[in-house]
Amino acid sequence: MESTRILLEAHEIPTHWYNVAADLPSPPAPPMGPDGAPVKPEQLAAIFPPAIIEQEMSAQRWIEIPQEVREIFRLWRPSPLVRAVRLEAALGTPAKIFFKYEGVSPAGSHKPNSAVPQAYFNKQAGIKRLTTETGAGQWGSSLALAGQLFGMEVRVYMVKVSYEQKPYRRLMMQTWGAEVFSSPSNLTQTGRKALAEIPDTPGSLGLAISEAVEEAAGRADTNYALGSVLNHVVVHQSIIGLEAKKQFDKIGLYPDVIVAPCGGGSSFGGIALPFLGDKAAGDKRAEKLRAVAVEPSSCPSLTKGLYTYDFGDSSGFTPMMKMYTLGHDFVPPGIHAGGLRYHGCSQLLSQLYHEGLIEAVAVPQLATFDAGVQFARCEGIIPAPESCHAIRVAIDEALRCKQTGEAKTILFNLTGHGHFDMSSYERYFSGELEDFDYPAEEVQKLLAKLPKVG
Numbered sequence: 100m101e102s103t104r105i106l107l108e109a110h111e112i113p114t115h116w117y118n119v120a121a122d123l124p125s126p127p128a129p130p131m132g133p134d135g136a137p138v139k140p141e142q143l144a145a146i147f148p149p150a151i152i153e154q155e156m157s158a159q160r161w162i163e164i165p166q167e168v169r170e171i172f173r174l175w176r177p178s179p180l181v182r183a184v185r186l187e188a189a190l191g192t193p194a195k196i197f198f199k200y201e202g203v204s205p206a207g208s209h210k211p212n213s214a215v216p217q218a219y220f221n222k223q224a225g226i227k228r229l230t231t232e233t234g235a236g237q238w239g240s241s242l243a244l245a246g247q248l249f250g251m252e253v254r255v256y257m258v259k260v261s262y263e264q265k266p267y268r269r270l271m272m273q274t275w276g277a278e279v280f281s282s283p284s285n286l287t288q289t290g291r292k293a294l295a296e297i298p299d300t301p302g303s304l305g306l307a308i309s310e311a312v313e314e315a316a317g318r319a320d321t322n323y324a325l326g327s328v329l330n331h332v333v334v335h336q337s338i339i340g341l342e343a344k345k346q347f348d349k350i351g352l353y354p355d356v357i358v359a360p361c362g363g364g365s366s367f368g369g370i371a372l373p374f375l376g377d378k379a380a381g382d383k384r385a386e387k388l389r390a391v392a393v394e395p396s397s398c399p400s401l402t403k404g405l406y407t408y409d410f411g412d413s414s415g416f417t418p419m420m421k422m423y424t425l426g427h428d429f430v431p432p433g434i435h436a437g438g439l440r441y442h443g444c445s446q447l448l449s450q451l452y453h454e455g456l457i458e459a460v461a462v463p464q465l466a467t468f469d470a471g472v473q474f475a476r477c478e479g480i481i482p483a484p485e486s487c488h489a490i491r492v493a494i495d496e497a498l499r500c501k502q503t504g505e506a507k508t509i510l511f512n513l514t515g516h517g518h519f520d521m522s523s524y525e526r527y528f529s530g531e532l533e534d535f536d537y538p539a540e541e542v543q544k545l546l547a548k549l550p551k552v553g
């Protein structure tokens with residue numbers, strides 16, 4: 100009997116992260132400050148430690164992973180690469196479907212891959228407290244865990260709709276010692292303003308980021324940690340793809356298509372970019388490789404947004420980044436994949452998309468749950484709603500192979516398990532979940548409010 104799980108040993112945990120900035124066809128557009136000039140490292144120092152700022156601006160291809168971070172990674176890494184043979188059989192496809200399972204981390208997703216190094220570099224810089232935002236609760240719980248492992252205090256602003264839908268995520272964060280507040284909250288100016296304007300707002304990631312940044316900027320002992328979007332987070336998540344490459348080497352295969360959900364872009368970048376690095380280096384195996392980012396049709400930043408400078412948060416505290424955006428005050432409907440409710444997308448991925456080096460597709464919510472349930476019934480694992488987006492597209496690719504007879508190798512990022520998302524599944528089973536296509540006129544209205552640069 101052949102094994103379906105391709106495993107690595109602890110000593111095979113990568114020693115360096117991969118940074119795609121070194122392999123971009125043209126230099127990345129710099130983030131811009133309020134004065135319309137490129138942001139200087141000193142301007143970021145109010146909320147980030149030096150090592151993170153260096154990584155954010157680095158064009159070095161390889162960045163060393165500190166030994167202390169690798170030792171903590173041993174708690175769940177290397178994560179398994181699994182061949183979904185039962186799903187393949189159910190679909191009757193000649194395709195080989197693999198998934199990299201990031202749900203094995205204590206927090207249940209890929210997010211601790213960046214939370215641990217971020218807490219580590221802050222601790223090294225003498226920082227005692229961290230603030231952050233969380234959508235689905237995955238990032239907040241990951242930072243709560245990382246803070247606990249390094250003896251740091253963590254305060255989490257949790258998007259109101261998720262705070263209400265996911266009490267167990269909140270309790271998880273509290274178990275790891277973090278304080279959790281529903282966002283918008285009364286603790287910050289941003290929160291109070293948002294509540295005064297729309298008292299029953301569902302909140303948004305952009306708003307929660309503003310609250311966390313506002314607090315961090317106002318306290319010397321406190322820094323801010325972001326769970327996606329920024330370059331350093333995408334760099335940290337490259338550990339997923341780097342491990343997957345070693346695992347494929349073990350079985351003498353190479354993916355033809357890589358699929359991942361895309362919120363801020365870190366899990367997509369994490370799994371796909373190390374392989375695209377092979378392509379940039381002229382590796383013949385990667386010549387025809389396709390990488391597909393999957394977003395919800397209710398929050399379609401890559402597929403319907405504009406490629407322009409915009410703020411990373413709703414209040415305009417962050418530098419302006421050149422990215423695909425739906426407008427910084429875009430408040431997406433309360434879809435269940437909370438982690439995909441972000442108005443923009445990573446600058447690195449936006450540039451790659453703009454240059455035609457990656458693909459993107461938007462899918463409706465119900466079809467993603469159909470795919471997630473089909474996957475769970477074949478492979479056992481109940482996926483997070485965000486991950487269901489990747490499964491939908493992986494299944495569609497496999498079904499296309501069934502029609503063409505091609506035996507492609509498909510790799511998708513199973514970014515997390517859905518054990519704390521069962522209320523979303525409940526709504527799906529009871530027929531209460533609905534599809535929501537964001538109206539194009541709304542996007543146009545919001546885009547009219549974009550900041551002017553230069």
Ligand SMILES: Cc1ncc(COP(=O)(O)O)c(C=O)c1O
Pocket residue numbers: 208209234235236237238326327328360361362363364365366367437438439483485486514515516
């Ligand atoms: C399980 C899971 N997958 C994917 C995402 C999307 O985020 P990103 O695009 O940064 O990977 C999230 C975000 O919270 C998540 O929790």
